[in-house]
Amino acid sequence: MLEPAEQYKQYRSYSYLEAGVDYPDIPMAKEVGRVPAYAGLELDTEQRARTERLLTENVVISLHDHPSVFPEDLAGDLREYIRTGRELTGFEGLARSGMTAVFDNVMDGTCCISSEGGWKWTDVLHDLGMRMSDLAHQDYLVKGESLADIRAAHADGKMALVFALEAATMIENEVDRLDILYGFGVRQIGIAYSEANYLGSGLKERGDGGLTYFGERAVTRMNKLGLAIDLSHSGDQTSLDVIKHSKQPVFMTHCGSREVWPTNRMKPDAVIKAMAERGGVIGLEAAPHTTLSPAHPKHSLESVMDHFTHLVDVVGIEHVAFGPDTLFGDHVGLHDTFSKNLSIGQAHGHVEYEKQPYVDGLENPAECFYNIIGWLVSHGYSDDEIAAVVSGNIIRVLEEVWF
Template identity: 30%
Template sequence: MMIDGLQCGHFDRDSFIKLKSAGVHGVVVTCGFWEGALESLDSLGQWRDLIRGNNDVAAFAYTPEDITTAAEAGKVAAILGYQNANLFEGRIRLVEMFAELGVRVVQLTYNNQNDLAGSCYEAEDCGLARYGRQVIAEMNRHGILIDCSHVGDRSTLDAIEASDKPIAVTHANAASLFPHQRNKSDKVLHALRASGGVIGCAAYRNITGDYYSGPIAQWCEMIARTVEIAGIDSVAIGTDRSHNFTKPDYDWMRMGRWTREVDYGAASAARPGKAPPPDWFQTLEDMQIIPDGLRDVGFSADDVAKITHGNWLRLYGQTFRKSNT
């Protein structure tokens, strides 16, 4: 079994069939980037329609046991997530309400500083705001995993310290292996290791680089080097793969409604559009070569199991359940 810590885009029946074929039985899906509360509810409704219409190949997962049950039934478990905290619209009580609707992963910020914390793309990371600390406490209380993938390093370290439960960086890489604003410093990776958090190594060329986007052995080499920094219990998979995206989707993802100007996100003026997929990852089905790739670079069977699914299952078990407080 494999679990992907984050994918995005327009999933359809074919997406689930291909993931199942690749041996992926759990995936955190992106239900929104910039949307407010009402649009986020619309997205949840659309996801319910999609899973209901394809319940022979897909199911929702609200606990780690749900993922295991889906895998045993030959289905792909969708774990509901958002890449921004806009869905809460500054209302602390909405955290509990969205948790009750099945949301299990929320990123504190996306590409911009917001009222919770600082983004990786701001000139200065403001750190965690007072409201951000309140939201983290509510997420801990109601079973939502805190994601800091697009969050600035200072804010990420603040979140690790503020959270009673371990957090995730669901889709990023080590900045010491490929320097990029979206990637995480060794200091952050050490803090994840010390706190029981997990980083999902990405396969998005713009933050992975051309070398680690080559053959599967080179991407798995990146994972091995990340394990050297963060430890075997804190490294997993978070490909950041997109489904059926077109230019308007990339424009929305990068620019939302907040600017009149062109923003490239993790891309650049030299590479403005859709980044070419890694050489080894031309189709979703290609994910099936990951376990053998990890074995070929020297990981044991137990370590492969941790990276492909065990570390996510452990973290979900620690975070998806409501606290007694």
Template identity: 30%
Template structure:
């Protein structure tokens, strides 16, 4: 069967327009973020919104829970939507909510979002404890039920400890190598070697703050970085996680950064003079542009089988290994 096209991270302002673009772009599966700072109850409200979309647009999208849903999406010409959290706030202080969330369809959870959480340390803290007492127990529980540990926004030591402590491969769903662009959110060679060496996956981000050259990063430069990463880490551990935030107002990026934890503004990856969502590069505006990435990877000389893997086949394999009970 043809390799699927999977984007393993989007936080668009989702709408029937965006779902139609997924179909136009031939996207078989998307992992969407449904929580940053939400409590369990607030996250359930977001699930309710998705249930309405699934009910109203069954010709475009359906809820994905296993790798088989990706194959079904391909066969039926629809897009499977997988859920994830960018912060553990929906499990609050309650390890029992890990299994409840898995039963509700959540398949990825970041242990932190920039700040210290109850589980681990985020990449914007000055100090990094690694996994906390609760963090070690929650990773074990995520392993048991089949929820993927995602360390995209975590600090270095916490990430290395999550890789070591997890008995199953983990993911960094949306980030790039620090050696290519030294942003705080991008990952060190040490982390990427440990991640992929343990069978984990890296999803390349197209969020401009993660790109060398920012919004002006060329497709060639992005794809050359992917080819380099394939040489270093093995193409089979690589995929796409665009971090597409299409149609979001700037108030949303402020909320993502500040949540409810601060009374003063925190610009995160931005700055006072560049506080909003940055413009996307010209070669990737929305779900219709994945063909550009495929062409870019061809142009830098990657083999068709490697490209198939990066565009979705590798994420499919990872879904097969990751979403069931241990």
């Protein structure tokens, strides 16, 4: 983890308002130091210097994260916090991450302002608008809507925040809502989040009917708008149908290989290969209890990198990146609280695993890319290979998708 970026001016979320007056004053989790630092990397002086150089000199992009801060006491405060519709952004943690851009997948599966079910149209717009109000009152994070924004952020020592959504459930059967989301700044969107919707099937369903006729219309509109498409939570057949129907390459922003860990939450290598053959990229996932491996069943950086090395062999390093899917706070506790919304049981199926309190080495957005790059440095990857997986592969797709 790095020292805070020079351009970060200690801004805290919604500090232009008064906590306890304008919104509830809820104790929040630490953005830095919530759990012990990762001890699994043993870098010598030269390797540490190279890791820091690669992290600061390169454009570094997280293809999928949730850089929000969550309450310290999830059991007592989480519901009240979410119902306020005012989630805090972890500015301090992001300023220490070394990232140039983060695809912020706002928490709309658990955005339960008006409904326990999440994914409601008005709640999603509320969530996006409130977050943009916060961004407008500071100048370290810039709203990322183009590659020019990302490159400018890197040149200026700042960070671009790209709004993304894990599913298009909230558009219901209104394809024009995609245009409205694009107007709000959304630049990446999923098809379905585990549960089936008007577009297609999610990964939790017993059967997968594939992309619907409306889903085909929606994918066509996404292509026309310049919305990057994410298949991470979509069913296998729906994913294959999207890959075939889309005129542009697509992402799996946060998952891993089902051949390494056999759960619904992972994608079969055959589907990953189909995506790669059309030019797409997979981002390696690190949310708790997802990218486990037989060699490292206690979820850690090493578990995730077992998926990385496998997929480099399967599709080539030019189709692999990272979408850690982390947040600031107790991610395991959040899963426990919202297991129904997040389809935790159906995603894991009947595969047994030993529950961990956090993912060691990839616990939050502040530490992920230092440890990822450090691992790549210690395992002999070249500067060009590292640059490709931390941003180059993503940029190649965005150059085609974002116009």
